[in-house]
Each structure stands twice: as C-alpha cells, then as structure tokens.
Amino acid sequence: MTSTTDNLVRMANQIAANLQHEPDVPKAVAEHIRLFWDPRMRQLILAPDVSGVSPDVASALDQLRDAS
C-alpha cells in the first residue's frame, strides 16, 4: 500500500467514526465517498490489498464495489 492509500484508509475510518449515529453506517460512508472522492481515490481504496479499514468501512467498500 502507498502512503496515499494509508491516508485514504485513515480518512475512511475517520468518516465512519463520525457517522456512527446514521441508521445505516456503511451506507452513509459509501454515500459520502461516492459524493466527495474522485474516481482514482475510490479505485485506490477498493484495491484488493488494502488493509486496516474498520468493519463499517469494509462493508461500505463492498457496497461501492457492487455499485461499480
């Protein structure tokens, strides 16, 4: 993983931590990433070797994968 991806993982985890009160946390995280991240950032975090994401982020990423 590059330092950029490390950074993206930290950002995604931070987004999830701040959306804990949403009724569907993974959905809210996926939506936030879809609205504000450019396609390359999304592509980087969806790469198979990405580690360190929280469980909410992991399911958000699954949702993004399914949608793409």
Added chain:
Amino acid sequence: MTYQPQSDFGTPAATSDAQITLTIDGRTVTVPAGTSVMRAAAEQGTSIPKLCATDSLSAFGSCRLCLVEIDGRRGTPASCTTPVEPGMVVHTQTPRLQKLRKGVMELYISDHPLDCLTCGANGDCELQDQAGAVGLRDVRYQPVETHLGQAKDQSNPYFDFDPSKCIVCSRCVRACDEVQGTLALTVQGRGFGSKISAGIASDNFLGSECVSCGACVQACPTATLIEKKVVEIGTPERAVVTTCAYCGVGCTFRAEMRGEQLVRMVPWKEGKANRGHSCVKGRFAWGYAQHQERILKPMIRRSIQDPWQEVSWDDALAYAASELKRISATYGKQALGGITSSRCTNEETFLVQKLVRAGFGNNNVDTCARVCHSPTGYGLKTTFGTSAGTQDFDSVEDSDVILVIGANPTDGHPVFASRMKRRLRKGAKLIVIDPRRTDLVRSPHIEAQHHLALQPGTNVAVLTAMAHTIVTEGLVNEAFVKERCDWDEYQDWASFVSEDRNSPEALEPVTKVPAADLRAAARLYATGGNGAIYYGLGVTEHSQGSSTVMAIANLAMATGNIGRRGVGVNPLRGQNNVQGACDMGSFPHELAGYRHISDAATRALFEREWGVQLESEPGLRIPNMLDAATDGVFKAIYIQGEDILQSDPNTHHVAAGLEAMECVIVHDLFLNETANYAHIFLPGSTFLEKNGTFTNAERRIQPVRKVMTPLNGYEDWEVTQKLAQALGLDWNYAHPSEIMDEIARLTPSFAGVSFDRLDQEGSLQWPVNESAPDGSPIMHVDGFVRGKGKFVVTDYVPTDERTGPRYPLLLTTGRILSQYNVGAQTRRTDNVVWHEEDLLEIHPVDAENRGIKSGDWVRLASRAGETTLRATVTERVAPGVVYTTFHHPLTQANVVTTDYSDWATNCPEYKVTAVQISPSNGPTEWQESYAKLQNNARRIAKAEAAE
C-alpha cells in the same frame, strides 16, 4: 466625477417610525422622531454651520457654532443637540445668529495657524469651510497665549497628528470610543489647556492602544489628524466606490484619486457592511499595489533550477497551453487541475473553474476555502440547506446574547468587531469559547460573562455539553422545533445529547471547562433573549470541523435562534471572497450554487451554455491533488492568487507535491512561495486595477471597480481568458459584467444579479431571484431552505493528533490585526511596524519548565517538522497550549502542522498540533535550506537589451 466630500448630516439618522413635521426657514420638513434640528435642516438642503458634530457620532454640543432660533423659545439653542418637535418653527440665518457664529469662529481662528495655502488639508478642511460659511473676514483678537508651534506626532506610519491645528472638538476622541471602541484617545486638561492625547502624556500614537483604524482621522474637521499621503500627494480630485480586498467583512471604500494616483481610501458611509468604518488594512495598507517586488512581466523556465526568463504575454500563454496539452496527451486529462482564489473576484473565480471543467475536461478544481471554511459549506448545507451564514451584519444590533466561538474578531474581522462591541457596550451579554483569552474577553467597557477556555480540539464536546444542559434543563424552544424542524431527528438528537456521558460534568476532564461555567453559559444562550453565534476558523480547522458547524446549527435550532434579526449562525469568513469562491463552483464536487456535479439536470444546463460535455464524477481536492502528484499521476496545475506552499499544512508534503509536477503555473502579484516551484509565472492585477464583484460573509455581493490601469497590462479575468483561448476555447467576454450575466443565467440564487443592478443598489445579498428580488438580508425566515431543519447527532471523536511524552504541548494558530493571511500584501506595507515577525505565545509555567524567556529563540517541533521563532511568555494561553501566527514565510509555521484534516471536507486541522518547544540558537536546517532555495528560485535572468 469631480471630487465631492461625502455628505454629512451632522447627527446620526433616527430610527423611529413616528414622523414629525416642522418648519425650517419657511419650508416644512418631515423627519422621524428623535432627529436633531441640524439633521432635519440638512435633509431639507440647509446646512447649518457646525464643527463638533458629524453624523457618525452622537451629538456633543460643544462648539456652539450651530446655534439656531426657534419661535417661542428663549436663547439660541444648539441645533445638533435639539431634537425636532411637531410644529417647531426654526430660523437658521438671522443677524443675531450670524454675529454669534462669527464671534465663535473668531475665537477658533485666533488660535489657529493661518497657513492655509501650505496646509495639507487646504480645500478639504471644515474649519476653512465654516469660516467661509459664517462670513468671517477678520479676526479682532490678539491672543496672549496660543497652541501654535507644538510638536507634531508623526509616529503612526499612515497619519500625522499636529496639535497646533487642533480645535479640541473631541470628534476624534468620540470616534475612537463610539465607532472603533478602542478608547485610545482622551482630552487631557481643561479649558484653554485641554488637548488631545493618545494615552499618557509622553505617549505617541504608535506606542498607544491605537489600532490605526483611521476613524479619528476621518472625523477630524481640521488638518490636525491627516493622512500622510494627502500631505505628500495633495487633496483628491475624484472618488470611486470599491470594496476592500482583505477580509470577509467586505468594507466599501471611496478610492480617492488624483489622476491615476491613489491618495487615500476612505470608508464609504453608505456601505452596508461597514457603515462608514474601516480597519488599518483596508484604510491604509494598500501600498503593496505599487511595491517594487511586484512582477509585471510574464516569465517562464524549463526547470525550477533555472533562473526565470521574461517573455511576452503571447509567448508565456502559448508555452503554458503547449505544456498543458502535452501533459494531457501524455498522462491523460486527469493529470491537470486548477486552484481558484478567494482573493480574486467572483467573475475571475468562475472563469478558472470553467477553464478546468470545460477546458481541462475534468473537475480537478478546488479553492483555498478548502483550508478554511469548507466545513461551513458542508455543515450548514446539511442542517439548514444553504452553505452560508444566516444574517446580515446589522442584525447584531438586535442581539441580546452573543456567542463567539473559535473566532478573534477584533483581529480577524475588526470592523464587524467594532459593531459587535458597540452592541456589547449597550448591554448585550457575551460568551467566548476559545482556548486563548482573546482581546474580546476583556476590553474597555466589555467583559465576557463567560470565557470557556477549552482544550484545543474539543469544540464538539463543549457544544454537545451545552446541548445537554439545554435539553435536560427543559430550555428547548419546542414550539420552534416542532414547527420548523424534523421532529423525529430532533428526538434522536435530544436523547443522544441527554446521555450522561454528554453532561458538562462527564466531559470536563476532556474539555477542561468547569462544568458549572459551561452550564451557566448554555443557560444564558438559551434564555437570554436573541442569541447569535459567530464563529471562525477555530471551529472549522479541526478534524471535526464539519461536526462542530453542525453542532452549532443544532444549538441555534433547539433554542429557536434562527430566522429573524438578532439571532442566527454566522461564519466569519477569512478572506474577502471566500463566500464568493464557494458560491462560484470552486469545489471539485459541485457547480455554481452548490449543486452536485453528479446531478444530470444541472450538468445539462452548463453543458448547453458552454457547449461541452462535463465529467459527472467529483474531482480532486487540494490535498488529494498533492497526493496524486507525489504518486506521479497529477502533473500540471494553474494556481490563481493563492500561495499553497505557505498557507497549506505540512509544507514538506506540499513542496514534494509541487516538485513532482511538470507544469506549475502561478498567476499572482509577487513571486510567492509556491512560485519557487513554478515553471510559468503570469503577473496578476490588484483589486484597484480590475472590475468585478466580491461576496462578503453576509452573502453581500459588492462591486469592485477599476481605479487605475493594471501595471501588468491585464485584469486577471483577461489572463484566464487568454489562457483559455490559447487552449483553443472560444471565449470572448468583453467585460466582467458579461461573466456575471452568465453566472446569473446558470445559478438560481444569482438570477437577479447584474452589474447594472449592483450599480443601482450598491450591493445585493443573495439569494436574489423572483421570490427575493431585492436580495435576502436574513435567511430561513419562514422555513429552512432545505424544508425542515435537520438535527444531526455529533458524537465527539477525539483527533488522532495527541500529545505524548515527545510532543507534550498543543499548538494552535491564528492571525493578528495588522497582517493578513500569508502576509504577501501586508508584509509589503508599513503595517510591518506592528508585526515584524511571528511570535510563539507560551504560558509562564511551560516557559519556566523549559528555561524560556520572552524574546528567546525557540525550536518548535512536531512529528511533521520543525522551525524556529521567538517566544513571548503570556497568560493569554493556557498551560499546555502554545500559539502562533503564520504571516511570515521564513517562520513557516506550517512546516509543523500535520496533514490531519476534517473528516467530511479534508479542511486541515491547523488548530491542533502536538508539539515540543525547546530553547534554540538559530534557524533550523529546513529554514536555512529553504532560504537558499528561495534565493535561487527567484533569480530573474536579465533580458537582452532591446535595440
């Protein structure tokens, strides 16, 4: 237009609805109750001689020049202090009055140097005018003693004080008290011996409390207080109204000119943002426009190791276009991007984002608002439905409780601070939430009821604890919430904030704010009448910046403090056009008017107008562009009017990103720090040299007018247009008004805006459209823009940036009055007398532990980097907290700030960095090597001598 001084009605306008009719010199006039006879006469076109009265100050009645006769009354009352009464019959010119006035004038003139022909104010002096008006032809007295020959005080860099010309009308003293609120001046002594003094007798203006706002100079009817420029250049011949290019208050000024030379900037009395007031920056600090370091010719270089080569505009633009095309062809169009500036006009900003979207073919456009108020956009859009403050500045006059959080208005937004202080002196209550004891906490005649000196990074915890108090103590305005907000969301939020873990007591260990104080502050805000919240970068520049903005919005909704005068949620914007830059579609995910790029209908609108296909995916934000650059996939950038190397966090990372690019185009006034890494430099124009509009913090769109020819040859919008043309785009704007027309066609909230309307109205507050044809001073009056107000649960998530044994102190950053942002402009003016360098504030206990004294060099280190600067030991900061500004490039405070950022917007966490401080004896290695790089990067090869 020939020079006309601004009209002066003698006393302020009355606000009463009741009307009174009277007769003055045989003509009837109707005015609001409470109006003075002097003002009523002026409104009817009769000017009564006066010296101590001016309409920015309440009447004083000391000069006795404005006497009138009133039927049925004895004596000759002063018209400035006499209110109108129904049926009054007033005479302003009678032989008796003439004689009395002549007598008064004679006394003044007998003690006044009669050097009118050589006086700086000749032709612009009220004493001279009034001597004429009362028909004074000779002076019978030979005074035994005079004030002539007293030494001048020339210590202020911008104005002189010549006491021998003073008539002790005390307009200056009252201006400093009433308008500015600094109370720097006093009348010392009595009777003939009285004189004006800036503090203790030996003090001069520079050494006094004076903040150089210029209000006293403007108020002075004589040449006693006079701008040095007027003495140097002469009195002005014409005046053009324009808008200050410094901060988000957006003061309007009359640029008073002689030919193409600017003599002075005088605050415009009709300006609705500033109401005739100013601060040192807008009033005096415009000398940078003519500074010798301004770059006036385009320059290019193949590599950043090379010296710059001056070239023609055509060559520079052709080179820029060929580089952009080459990079797009080699690496793909996603390798290009642009940054718009909050310092440039709306029209210029709109063009830069259009160039990126329509020309570069992607959405990689961002603005410096990313690093300041992007969380405001996110937070207020989510909760209320618009990314903007809710009030106009006038609204503060009706506030009962003013809550200031993470803002230092006396330094950052001085003119608004003066208006706020005026309201506070009249009895409004004040709550300050800030880690530092800012000047507002205690100033003359003002003391905050509560100063919650929280631990940096705990805003959300403090606001949630306030909400806990308001909800659990039954202080919620349920009627408002039921009618205006989503009730289910409110209930979720209310039960969350009511949890014990969110009580002030439970959070005290985290926030360091005594629970009882916090509860008292919350009660005051909820129950003290009209409650208004003003906030600044101390709210947004945190890892929970967006959450804090939403927590503020929650508090305002829960207490019903939205939708009328005196209340509201008000972001204080840093730069002059932050609001405008955001409105104009500078963010990579949205088009003008805050419409998401994925919205096909909005895209279609722009596609039709621009004749191109737009990308539907959001582009890169500034920090993401830099990441992509270090990853080798982002290669070219056009930066208008921004200095990201100095202003953005983690300087090392910014430098690495810029260095990795193949084409950096900097469009600016000076070779700024970012330009050290640039390949193409396009000279910019100052606000004095261009037409356009700025939008201030109250959503007020105001004209910027060209008062002189651009020294560099072109206004900035013309340069962007030429670059677009070089890239093959068919752009043909003849004037910025055409760009505004396009903005209005494409943006519903700007539908009714045009240059013609702005000329007529002076300014307009958006939304300006069919339902609000004259604009919208206050928003969300009958309902929220989004429909129902949305309560958002804001859980406190501590920042990842923690103190520990290696970095035990928390650094927070800010700015001071006399300097502006990265200081590129203000450092090139005489404002440097107030701030020669950035200083590190440290609490006495922390200083003593480290053996540091005021004035010592210290090393400031974080995990991102280190720098050195001088320390000042002060109790303004709490133990454990240190503070500095970032106005000087060689201090580079951002070498130490990290790349942690707001979760929703990536706005950097400038306000919290874990640091260590230790004694030091000189610059760090980075500072030394950077100084070298800077010198190297600024070499300009001499062009070959032209025949």
